[in-house]
Amino acid sequence: xxxxxxxxxxxxxxxxxxxxxxxxxxxxxxxxxxxxxxxxxxxxxxxxxxxxxxxxxxxxxxxxxxxxxxxxxxxxxxxxxxxxxxxxxxxxxxxxxxxxxxxxxxxxxxxxxxxxxxxxxxxxxxxxxxxxxxxxxxxxxxxxxxxxxxxxxxxxxxxxxxxxxxxxxxxxxxxxxxxxxxxxxxxxxxxxxxxxxxxxxxxxxxxxxxxxxxxxxxxxxxxxxxxxxxxxxxxxxxxxxxxxxxxxxxxxxxxxxxxxxxxxxxxxxxxxxxxxxxxxxxxxxxx
Amino acid sequence: xxxxxxxxxxxxxxxxxxxxxxxxxxxxxxxxxxxxxxxxxxxxxxxxxxxxxxxxxxxxxxxxxxxxxxxxxxxxxxxxxxxxxxxxxxxxxxxxxxxxxxxxxxxxxxxxxxxxxxxxxxxxxxxxxxxxxxxxxxxxxxxxxxxxxxxxxxxxxxxxxxxxxxxxxxxxxxxxxxxxxxxxxxxxxxxxxxxxxxxxxxxxxxxxxxxxxxxxxxxxxxxxxxxxxxxxxxxxxxxxxxxxxxxxxxxxxxxxxxxxxxxxxxxxxxxxxxxxxxxxxxxxxxxxxxxxxxxxxxxxxxxxxxxxxxxxxxxxxxxxxxxxxxxxxxxxxxxx
Amino acid sequence: xxxxxxxxxxxxxxxxxxxxxxxxxxxxxxxxxxxxxxxxxxxxxxxxxxxxxxxxxxxxxxxxxxxxxxxxxxxxxxxxxxxxxxxxxxxxxxxxxxxxxxxxxxxxxxxxxxxxxxxxxxxxxxxxxxxxxxxxxxxxxxxxxxxxxxxxxxxxxxxxxxxxxxxxxxxxxxxxxxxxxxxxxxxxxxxxxxxxxxxxxxxxxxxxxxxxxxxxxxxxxxxxxxxxxxxxxxxxxxxxxxxxxxxxxxx
Numbered sequence: 001x002x003x004x005x006x007x008x009x010x011x012x013x014x015x016x017x018x019x020x021x022x023x024x025x026x027x028x029x030x031x032x033x034x035x036x037x038x039x040x041x042x043x044x045x046x047x048x049x050x051x052x053x054x055x056x057x058x059x060x061x062x063x064x065x066x067x068x069x070x071x072x073x074x075x076x077x078x079x080x081x082x083x084x085x086x087x088x089x090x091x092x093x094x095x096x097x098x099x100x101x102x103x104x105x106x107x108x109x110x111x112x113x114x115x116x117x118x119x120x121x122x123x124x125x126x127x128x129x130x131x132x133x134x135x136x137x138x139x140x141x142x143x144x145x146x147x148x149x150x151x152x153x154x155x156x157x158x159x160x161x162x163x164x165x166x167x168x169x170x171x172x173x174x175x176x177x178x179x180x181x182x183x184x185x186x187x188x189x190x191x192x193x194x195x196x197x198x199x200x201x202x203x204x205x206x207x208x209x210x211x212x213x214x215x216x217x218x219x220x221x222x223x224x225x226x227x228x229x230x231x232x233x234x235x236x237x238x239x240x241x242x243x244x245x246x247x248x249x250x251x252x253x254x255x256x257x258x259x260x261x262x263x264x265x266x267x268x269x270x271x272x273x274x275x276x277x278x279x280x281x282x283x284x285x286x287x
Numbered sequence: 288x289x290x291x292x293x294x295x296x297x298x299x300x301x302x303x304x305x306x307x308x309x310x311x312x313x314x315x316x317x318x319x320x321x322x323x324x325x326x327x328x329x330x331x332x333x334x335x336x337x338x339x340x341x342x343x344x345x346x347x348x349x350x351x352x353x354x355x356x357x358x359x360x361x362x363x364x365x366x367x368x369x370x371x372x373x374x375x376x377x378x379x380x381x382x383x384x385x386x387x388x389x390x391x392x393x394x395x396x397x398x399x400x401x402x403x404x405x406x407x408x409x410x411x412x413x414x415x416x417x418x419x420x421x422x423x424x425x426x427x428x429x430x431x432x433x434x435x436x437x438x439x440x441x442x443x444x445x446x447x448x449x450x451x452x453x454x455x456x457x458x459x460x461x462x463x464x465x466x467x468x469x470x471x472x473x474x475x476x477x478x479x480x481x482x483x484x485x486x487x488x489x490x491x492x493x494x495x496x497x498x499x500x501x502x503x504x505x506x507x508x509x510x511x512x513x514x515x516x517x518x519x520x521x522x523x524x525x526x527x528x529x530x531x532x533x534x535x536x537x538x539x540x541x542x543x544x545x546x547x548x549x550x551x552x553x554x555x556x557x558x559x560x561x562x563x564x565x566x567x568x569x570x571x572x573x574x575x576x577x578x579x580x581x582x583x584x585x586x587x588x589x590x591x592x593x594x595x596x597x598x599x600x601x602x603x604x605x606x607x608x609x610x611x612x613x614x615x616x617x618x619x620x621x622x623x
Numbered sequence: 624x625x626x627x628x629x630x631x632x633x634x635x636x637x638x639x640x641x642x643x644x645x646x647x648x649x650x651x652x653x654x655x656x657x658x659x660x661x662x663x664x665x666x667x668x669x670x671x672x673x674x675x676x677x678x679x680x681x682x683x684x685x686x687x688x689x690x691x692x693x694x695x696x697x698x699x700x701x702x703x704x705x706x707x708x709x710x711x712x713x714x715x716x717x718x719x720x721x722x723x724x725x726x727x728x729x730x731x732x733x734x735x736x737x738x739x740x741x742x743x744x745x746x747x748x749x750x751x752x753x754x755x756x757x758x759x760x761x762x763x764x765x766x767x768x769x770x771x772x773x774x775x776x777x778x779x780x781x782x783x784x785x786x787x788x789x790x791x792x793x794x795x796x797x798x799x800x801x802x803x804x805x806x807x808x809x810x811x812x813x814x815x816x817x818x819x820x821x822x823x824x825x826x827x828x829x830x831x832x833x834x835x836x837x838x839x840x841x842x843x844x845x846x847x848x849x850x851x852x853x854x855x856x857x858x859x860x861x862x863x864x865x866x867x868x869x870x871x872x873x874x
Contacts, residue, residue: 032412083599089411090358094554095598097547101591109585218543222423229416263427270420273413274405296762297746297753303721303766304743485729486738488718492726495715502675502713504701504730504788 002133004255005248010139012247013146014208016240018201018220019227020153021194023239026228028169029085029187034096036198036224037217038103039069043199044212045107048116058121062203069199074192081191082184100217107214115211118203142204149197153236166190223250226269307483317562318472325464332464333533334576338569339467340528345552345564346471346478347521352550353558354482355514356494357406360546361418364402364425365395365519367540369526371429374442374536382447384455384466388527395523396516403515407508419543426541436538444534455532463532470528471565474521478561481517490514551594626689628653628822629705629792634673634683643669644680645846651792651822658825658837662866666846667826668710671794674824675707676700688791702731704791708781710800710826716770720761720780723769725752727787751787759783759813775806782813792822799829811835834858842866 022036043065050056050064076099084095124138157163169176169183177183206212223246231242246265253264324335344366351357372391381387398421405417429436436442448454448462455463481487492500493507501507530536539545548571549564556567578586627650636644643666651657661667672678674685676697684693692700715723725742728751729735743749756762759779764772769780778798785793799810814836817823827833833840833854840857842849844866850857857863 026412032415080595080599087598089415090352091598093358093360093415094550094594097550098591098594098598101547101587101594103591105585105588105591222419222543225412225416225419229413261427261431263424263431266420266424266427270405270417270424273409273417273420293753296757297749300721300753300756300765301743301746301749303719304725304749305741308741480741481738483741484738485726485735485740485742488722488726488742489730489735491718492715492723495717496713499709499713499715499784501696501698502701502707502709503727503784504698505726505735506698510736 003135004252006133006135006143007139008248008251009244010136010142010146010247011208011251012244013143013150014201014205015223015227015247016150016236016243017146018198018205019224019243020150020236020239021191021196021198022224023228023231023236024166024190024194028166028190031081031085032089032092032096033081034093034221034225035099035103035217036195037219037221038100039073039195039198040202040205040220041103041107041212041214041216042072042202043069043196044118044202044206044216045111045116046199047203048118048206048212049111051118052116058118058124062200065203066196066200069202070192070196072199073195074188077188077191082188100221103217104214111214113214115213116206117211118206120207138207142208145204149200150236150240157236162186162189223265226265229269230272305483314562321468325461325468329461332460334572336460336464336467336532338565338572339464339471340525340532341549341552341568341572342565343467343471343474343525343528344522344549345556345568346475346561347518347525347564348549348553349558349561349564350478350481350514350518350521352553353560353563354487354494355490355511357511357515358411358415359418360415360543360550361420361422362518362522362549363541363543363545364418364422365399365522366526366529366545366549367422367425367429368398369395369523370530370536370540371436371442371526372523373527373530374437374444375435377444377446377531378442382445384446384449384531387446387531388470388524391527391530392520392524395526396520398523399516399519400512403512404508406515407511419546422541422543422546426538429541430538437536439538441536444530444536446531446534456534467528467532470524474524475561475565478521482561486510486513551590554597555593627651627686628655628688629674629824630686631670631674632684632686634670634680634685636669636673636678636680643846644673646683647843647846647848648683649841649848649851651824653791653822654820655822655824655839656837657823657839657841658827658833659841659843660827660830660833661843661849664845665843667843668796669846670843671707671796671826674794675705701788701790704789705794706785706788706790706792707794708785708796708798710796712774712777712781714769714777714780714784717768719766719768720756720772720783721752721765723780723784724755724787725749727784728752728755731788755783755787758816760809773806775802775809778802778806778810779813782810786817790821792824793817795823795825795827797826797828799827799832 018040021039022033025031025033025036046065046068047058047061050061051058084092087095120138124141126137127134128137128140157167165176165181165186168179169181169186202212202216227239227242227246230245231238231240249268250262250265254261257264321339325332328335347365348359348362351359369391372394373387376387376390381390402417402421406414430438433439446455449466453459453462453466455466489500489505489510492503492505493510497507526540552567552571553564554567555570556563556565575586578589629651630649632648634644634647635642647670659667659670669678673680676692676695676699680693684691686692687700687703687705690703692703692705695703718726722742725748726735728748729742732748734745734748753762756765759782761776761780761783764776769777772780782795782798795814798814799807802810811832825833825836837854839851840854841851842857842863849862849866850860
């Protein structure tokens with residue numbers, strides 16, 4: 001049972017990495033970005049292709065996955081996204097769905113529709129037995145890496161000046177810019193980092209989800225949105241807890257009650273929305 | 288003001304308020320063209336049927352999005368529910384199409400009534416997620432309960448002739464399209480009446496400024512629940528038509544893709560004047576037919592590009608011209 | 624009718640650590656022409672929101688014509704006869720004045736939820752729309768989308784909409800705010816022509832307007848009621864002068 005729990009935690013951590021950028025984007029600019037999964041796909045493909053076609057070692061591909069996705073994020077943000085910050089939610093939804101609908105066939109055209117597999121290096125494969133509990137080495141790796149990144153993000157948010165500015169801007173962008181904070185630049189950087197993290201998440205997730213294929217953005221955007229919904233859009237703590245909760249529920253649900261499967265997470269999400277529409281970790285006074 | 292001047296003013300006022308009541312020539316032409324197409328192009332009657340059904344589905348979305356301003360990403364829930372209800376009813380012996388249609392539509396309406404209160408609280412994102420979540424839940428339920436829904440294999444659907452006279456099975460494809468057309472037309476008439484009523488006007492007010500609508504004494508929650516239920520009934524009817532006329536139901540009816548597609552159809556045709564959904568459905572399906580013939584995998588790309596362009600150029604700029612030319616059937620402009 | 628038309632009893636409203644409304648009690652008599660003044664940030668709009676039900680008080684009660692309405696929603700209070708206008712126009716951009724006013728009248732009439740008849744088919748409602756629009760000088764613009772109207776006309780529509788519900792009590796939140804000089808006269812005339820049996824509470828910054836219009840003035844400072852009385856008395860009151868001349872350091 002503990003194995004299932006740990007599996008769920010690992011999956012949840014992965015989801016956190018993938019979704020935290022979305023959470024901050026939503027909280028900061030109130031922008032509903034349904035195309036967030038595209039950055040995950042970019043990172044995942046980067047790792048898979050670098051490993052399979054160029055023989056680059058797994059660990060070395062990870063920073064590249066991050067950077068490529070971040071780069072894509074910056075380019076898209078500066079050219080397209082920034083025109084729509086004040087747009088209606090419907091326009092944001094339509095626009096980002098449009099981006100996803102464009103990205104998937106592009107991936108299909110260049111890379112085919114078969115999932116690209118990431119073959120983990122031997123030192124990351126296999127299982128460990130510890131006090132009678134079995135856990136995959138890779139799962140342990142995921143928990144470690146994602147946990148470390150989450151901790152680093154939290155420290156960054158709390159201890160650095162950029163972090164303080166970010167928190168102020170999330171709280172009230174108008175007031176923040178009145179205080180002299182360059183909200184525009186803040187958002188560009190945050191968007192880039194969020195996209196980069198999604199890319200990294202995609203790279204790490206490739207093994208867990210059976211490879212990266214063009215349908216990735218659409219398949220997973222739902223999960224990301226659920227994370228953000230349950231966790232609220234108030235910084236990364238909410239996203240972290242929401243992701244963990246979701247990961248555990250999903251894995252445990254599929255294992256213990258396979259006849260219902262994914263139904264559980266959707267049900268929990270709808271329940272959360274009924275009881276606490278702002279999510280579990282919303283800001284004090286709902287806007 | 289003299290008595291006659293006052294009467295004149297009142298007449299002008301009344302005429303203004305009722306300006307959309309009269310049928311325009313192009314509306315009549317529109318429906319006649321639909322009827323004619325069924326007889327004139329017998330080889331594509333299946334496609335026409337598809338357009339009519341999708342048009343009804345998009346019309347149902349127009350009631351909540353175009354008229355009332357509620358964005359839904361899960362409208363396929365009602366569509367799929369209606370389809371499966373009709374299919375299951377038929378497999379259990381209720382093969383009369385109209386009865387099946389009414390029952391399926393009622394079931395979808397019940398789901399709409401149940402889930403509408405969820406829309407009233409929370410932010411825009413919350414509403415999107417709730418609507419999406421309901422559709423996903425339903426899809427999962429359908430998937431896991433193969434004993435009822437046939438799972439991935441689907442169900443075998445057989446319908447009796449409509450009104451006992453017009454078979455709509457494989458040999459009755461033209462009848463099927465006519466059946467769909469009649470259902471669409473009847474429901475359209477009701478929707479048209481609704482949109483022009485005080486109730487419909489209050490929905491437009493809710494869309495334009497919910498705060499002020501409440502400040503005028505309108506119980507906005509109840510109106511929203513009411514129109515959402517009606518829209519669910521319409522979507523359920525569209526789903527039932529699909530099951531009954533094509534004898535096919537599949538799990539992908541609940542997919543996010545379906546909800547996104549119907550949204551796109553409505554946006555293409557223009558929300559808010561009730562014809563937009565049908566027109567958009569026609570454009571979408573015909574384009575898909577044409578483009579898929581050439582490059583089947585990349586149809587999605589062009590749809591995406593269209594959406595992006597649409598939003599960047601600004602829907603208002605593109606449609607403003609069309610609106611003035613066509614005139615409006617439902618109250619108010621639509622920014623949605 | 625004997626008691627006040629509208630009463631606030633010990634209203635308290637906090638936002639986080641701030642007290643926006645600090646134990647405010649006052650009354651508006653039937654047919655009153657009362658003004659609520661105070662410096663920026665005094666909490667006037669919060670008070671209006673409390674009275675109309677947009678915001679719930681942490682403590683205290685709102686009494687409308689003798690009945691406690693504290694638990695009622697905005698639309699419920701409107702149906703009981705309490706209407707308001709907004710400081711920033713809250714109109715329906717793409718509906719015409721005729722439609723907007725017709726909507727309000729239908730709601731009051733009880734026929735606002737009719738879904739089978741065409742709007743505009745009831746002659747008595749049409750007559751009332753025409754009458755109301757004429758009173759506000761809006762008949763010539765009655766079939767233009769509201770967003771095409773000049774700001775002053777929109778402000779008049781704002782008041783007309785509130786009046787369409789035939790309220791017993793009307794709260795006007797800075798009706799002249801943002802209105803260009805040329806159009807102010809129309810606003811002032813409209814205010815002067817308001818029915819005498821309606822109790823009116825006016826929030827305004829414009830002292831000319833206040834002293835022209837009000838027979839009773841309440842002064843709100845930092846969420847508390849500083850003083851109340853006739854215009855002459857208020858104008859002469861030292862504390863009020865101090866607040867407005869800025870000796871009280873407040874924003």
